[in-house]
Amino acid sequence: MKVYNTLTRKKEEFIPLEEGKVKMYVCGPTVYSYIHIGNARPYVVFDTVRRYFEYKGYDVTYVQNFTDVDDKIIKRANEEHSTMDAVANKYIEEAFKDADGLNVKRATVHPRVTNEISGIIEMIKTLIDKGYAYEKEGTVYYNTKAFKEYGKLSKKNLDELIAGASERVSLDDLKENPMDFVLWKPFKPGEPKWPSPWGEGRPGWHIECSVMSKKYLGETIDIHAGGEDLIFPHHENEIAQSEAASGKPFAKYWLHNGFITVNNEKMAKSAGNFFTVREIAAEFPYEVIRFFILSGHYRNPINFSRELLIASQNGLERIKNCKENLKYYIENCEVKDIKPEEAAMMDEINGFKLQFEKAMDDDFNTADAITAVYELVKYVNVKLKENVSKPFAESALYTLNLLCSVLGIAEDKAEADGDAKIIEALIAKRAKAKGNKDFAEADRIRGELSDMGVTIKDTRQGTQWSRN
RNA sequence: GGCGCCGUGGCCAAGUGGUAAGGCACAGGUCUGCAACACCUCCAUCACCGGAUCAAAUCCGGUCGGCGCCUCCA
Numbered sequence: 001m002k003v004y005n006t007l008t009r010k011k012e013e014f015i016p017l018e019e020g021k022v023k024m025y026v027c028g029p030t031v032y033s034y035i036h037i038g039n040a041r042p043y044v045v046f047d048t049v050r051r052y053f054e055y056k057g058y059d060v061t062y063v064q065n066f067t068d069v070d071d072k073i074i075k076r077a078n079e080e081h082s083t084m085d086a087v088a089n090k091y092i093e094e095a096f097k098d099a100d101g102l103n104v105k106r107a108t109v110h111p112r113v114t115n116e117i118s119g120i121i122e123m124i125k126t127l128i129d130k131g132y133a134y135e136k137e138g139t140v141y142y143n144t145k146a147f148k149e150y151g152k153l154s155k156k157n158l159d160e161l162i163a164g165a166s167e168r169v170s171l172d173d174l175k176e177n178p179m180d181f182v183l184w185k186p187f188k189p190g191e192p193k194w195p196s197p198w199g200e201g202r203p204g205w206h207i208e209c210s211v212m213s214k215k216y217l218g219e220t221i222d223i224h225a226g227g228e229d230l231i232f233p234h235h236e237n238e239i240a241q242s243e244a245a246s247g248k249p250f251a252k253y254w255l256h257n258g259f260i261t262v263n264n265e266k267m268a269k270s271a272g273n274f275f276t277v278r279e280i281a282a283e284f285p286y287e288v289i290r291f292f293i294l295s296g297h298y299r300n301p302i303n304f305s306r307e308l309l310i311a312s313q314n315g316l317e318r319i320k321n322c323k324e325n326l327k328y329y330i331e332n333c334e335v336k337d338i339k340p341e342e343a344a345m346m347d348e349i350n351g352f353k354l355q356f357e358k359a360m361d362d363d364f365n366t367a368d369a370i371t372a373v374y375e376l377v378k379y380v381n382v383k384l385k386e387n388v389s390k391p392f393a394e395s396a397l398y399t400l401n402l403l404c405s406v407l408g409i410a411e412d413k414a415e416a417d418g419d420a421k422i423i424e425a426l427i428a429k430r431a432k433a434k435g436n437k438d439f440a441e442a443d444r445i446r447g448e449l450s451d452m453g454v455t456i457k458d459t460r461q462g463t464q465w466s467r468n
Numbered sequence: 469g470g471c472g473c474c475g476u477g478g479c480c481a482a483g484u485g486g487u488a489a490g491g492c493a494c495a496g497g498u499c500u501g502c503a504a505c506a507c508c509u510c511c512a513u514c515a516c517c518g519g520a521u522c523a524a525a526u527c528c529g530g531u532c533g534g535c536g537c538c539u540c541c542a
Contacts, residue, residue, distance in 0.1 A: 026542095036542085041542060042542050154538080157471090160470060165539095227542030232537060232538065258542095259535090261535080266541090296482095301536085302480090308492090310492080312491090314491085317505095318492095371481090382506090442502090456503095
């Protein structure tokens with residue numbers, strides 16, 4: 001299977017460090033507000049990557065952090081006369097709600113920066129000892145010039161960066177050069193603080209990921225992922241920190257997702273043109289949002305709009321209908337034994353699975369993978385009209401469920417439905433009315449069901465129902 | 469200025485050398501008491517110009533247009 005590696009700017013064969021295992025780290029959000037649809041993209045995309053690895057039989061260790069100490073959280077806490085912890089706790093909880101809604105599996109570990117301070121201090125000490133960092137008046141800076149390979153991920157030239165930065169960034173006098181970045185910042189009133197060898201203070205942004213990745217996954221990991229805006233400086237700095245500290249390669253593969261745009265412009269909190277997942281979820285089911293995100297290749301930008309969500313909703317409905325139809329067919333099918341001529345059809349079904357895998361093997365091409373699902377759906381819909389056997393239908397449903405589970409869409413929720421009996425009774429009543437050609441009564445009952453949020457469909461085998 | 473991405477039907481989106489997948493929407497039709505579902509049919513020469521090739525949406529050069537990173541940001 002091939003993955004596009006930002007480090008080499010090429011698709012490469014994926015070879016795990018340890019056979020059968022994948023260690024991946026995905027940068028998580030800073031929790032000062034609800035997550036927005038842009039945050040949702042890496043959540044969904046890399047969750048799907050993880051699911052596919054698991055589908056292929058890998059044992060995946062997935063780490064996604066929460067940045068719970070940051071200027072913006074502190075600011076928010078001050079505005080709300082609250083504390084940084086309280087704000088972070090609240091939005092971590094809310095982020096989980098959205099992630100759960102989006103059917104994003106929980107990471108193996110969700111570390112929080114504030115629980116990792118000792119590890120952070122340790123790594124900073126190491127960097128100072130090895131000559132990659134220096135302290136000035138309580139601030140510890142990373143010395144970018146000391147790391148020869150600085151710029152290797154973003155393909156930037158350090159000297160040019162320095163030249164460019166000098167023109168536009170007002171130089172912080174304490175830094176030895178403008179591209180040096182903060183590892184530890186000194187305490188300021190109104191901010192949280194931890195004791196350290198350099199005085200009380202708090203960690204800079206970049207060091208946390210290096211520390212958490214090392215702690216939970218080891219010095220060298222298979223995959224490090226995040227949004228493409230993190231390539232520089234965040235991921236570049238992580239490499240500088242981790243590789244300088246350990247003397248080993250940090251991550252073998254770097255995966256970056258493209259942006260979600262609005263009117264073809266980057267959606268960002270700072271630009272003010274963003275939508276929270278919560279807002280969209282009020283109008284569309286979460287799974288539609290997930291499906292929408294997977295409808296394009298993860299490295300391409302996707303333009304967000306209501307029209308596209310509606311299209312996604314309709315497309316997803318098609319897949320779900322097929323599942324419902326299959327389930328209903330299986331329950332009511334009279335042909336219990338597989339027919340000889342169905343062997344070839346089983347092969348066809350398997351062909352769609354192979355098509356799906358081929359797409360996913362090619363750098364997680366979910367758009368093509370979804371096409372394989374649609375083609376399976378089409379095939380099944382046609383065959384279902386031909387009085388196929390129950391085993392065939394079961395096999396088709398199994399495959400469809402399998403592929404959907406990799407994408408995390410159209411999955412059956414375990415629903416305990418106490419109203420089922422009432423609904424079935426109404427449907428039976430309607431069938432009776434239909435039998436008597438009392439269509440007015442039949443329609444009245446359908447309306448009643450509709451008011452209950454139940455949609456019905458008359459099929460050859462009888463009346464099917466589903467909740468909206 | 470440096471680095472990088474993109475431009476495929478009304479909309480979305482694969483395809484990166486061998487003659488345009490798929491979905492949504494639209495239109496017509498089949499099925500059906502109606503509706504819904506489903507099925508069938510219909511719908512593009514790939515921004516533009518030039519080049520190498522038997523052959524290009526796919527390679528090379530150029531033009532135009534859109535976007536991103538270089539500053540907190542998924």
